Amino acid sequence: MFTTNPFIDLADVITPMMMQIYVVLMFLLVVGGTVLDMIHKKSAQYFFENAEKAKKNAKREVTSGEKASLAIQTVANEVLTSSEFCNPKRRISHLFLMYGFILFVAATVALVFGYPTESSAGIWPFLWHLGAAMVCFGGYWFWFGIRVDVFSEGKTWYQLDQADIFIVSLLATTTFALLWSIIGGMLLFAIFIVSSTVLFGTVMWSKFAHMFFKPAAAYQKKITKADESRENLPAEFDLTDPEVQAKFPDIPEYMGTNPPNMGLGIKREPANHY
Secondary structure (H helix, E strand, O other): OOOOOOOHHHOOOOOHHHHHHHHHHHHHHHHHHHHHHHHHHOHHHHHHHHHHHHHHHOOOOOOHHHHHHHHHHHHHHHHOOOOOOOOHHHHHHHHHHHHHHHHHHHHHHHHHHHOOOOOOOOOHHHHHHHHHHHHHHHHHHHHHHHOOOOOOOOOOOOOOOHHHHHHHHHHHHHHHHHHHHHHOOHHHHHHHHHHHHHHHHOHHHOOOOHHHHHHHHHHHHHHHHHOOOHHHOOOOOOOOOHHHHHHOOHHHHHHOOOOOOOOOHHHHOOOOOO
């Protein structure tokens, strides 16, 4: 079952060309929605203005080699492993969602464009089902186990906001995709298509566009630390260092020559946010 092309049964109802046109339209909706979101929120404008401001406040020039290294770090940490999530459960859930979604979309494209009328399509049918199952696992874990069990902004499972469009439509898409593949029937397929249309057609109002902007913002933050502009934030000093105390005389005046350890701050407790 899971090694059979799920789209093969549609050949009598929907032509391969129609399926391919739909996939292209969904791609265009994502691109258009992302651009409109950036224009509406002025995120791109803020990003470039902030980058120019950082250049003016830079205390050293970052070499091309350093920039390449920081780009690799960003891809390895913020993109591939989602290291920005301090909550390990939320991080694992996000990784299941992310890699499952990538597998599901890539397999859909491969099946629709490469094997639209072939029952045996290599490993792609298995990856299609695996990706959908991974999204369901990570998504339902987040929705019923993590989203409702946090100290800040905890919500009941049935409480919906505009920001939930992405996760709800994503779960509906993969859930009904699996049900349609296992049970069959045009009703389940119709719900699958409607859900995926909502998913890709509401990029401007969901968190979908945020996924494209976040890596760029993370990379820019690393650049500001490397050029020591630090977004106008103070550097991390050792308050017991005599040179630091000479540079900031108010430290020994108010805190003494041997300032006490101020503790872990917000890190004194495990992360429970999402």
